[in-house]
Amino acid sequence: MALPSLETGPDPPSHLQTAAVPPSKTALSASELKLLQHLQGCPQGRADIAQLNLALKALPLTRLCQSLRAQGWAETETTIQRFRASRTGRTLMALDTTALPLTPDQYWVLRSCRDHSITPAQIHRRVPANLRPDLIQSLADQGLVKITKSQLIAVWLTPAGQRLLQA
Structure with missing residues (x-):
């Protein structure tokens, strides 16, 4: 009788799970491993995205960095390119402006983007x-604005x- 695979279908019963770390935390793709090894060779384990020569286009590289960040193997730095007021932010702006729970600077940021998506320079x-x-x-x-576009700057x-690479 064949045992069911632990990597497909629903989560196996708790008595069949062998480790406290989920399998997705331990399995790395070749691209992820390549990026981690490249970062290990960089000063302080940090590299600007513009300096990475991994033969990857911008979108796959961004997704790769997001995946490593979600797994806890890397951290990223991004800049906000565009943002807009969320439904909550627009509702808040429609209320009495004397009682808003915002600083004056936050108020002006929210007011600037209440009608459409803007860049930080348009505040x-x-x-x-x-x-x-x-x-x-x-x-x-706070959920008052939504970042609609950001750009990856650095990864480390x-x-x-x-520890993963040393093991």
């Missing part, structure tokens, strides 16, 4: 340019990724 001039990325991210964390190994 009202009252908001200092050096504060814009952090304000957008804080509003996104996490301590878990370094």
Whole structure:
């Protein structure tokens, strides 16, 4: 009698699971391993995306980095290219503006993008340019704006990724 495969279908019963780490955490694709090894050879295990010579186009490289980040093997740095107000943000802007739970800078960011998707450079001039990325991210964390386009800037190994390569 053949035993069912553990890698297909629904999750196996708990008594058949052999490790605390899910199989997806231990299995790396050839591309993922290649990127991790490349990062290991870089100073501090960090590389700018523009410096990577992996013969991958931008979209597959972005997905590869997102996959490694989701597994905990690498971290990434991105810049926000475009964003817009979420439904929650637009509803909040329709309320009485004297009682909004926002700082004045957050208010101007949200007001700038309430009607359409914009770039950080299109935010009202009252908001200092050096504060814009952090304000957008804080509003996104609150669910008041949606980041519609971001660009991957750098990727680096996490301590878990370094341990994986040393094993």
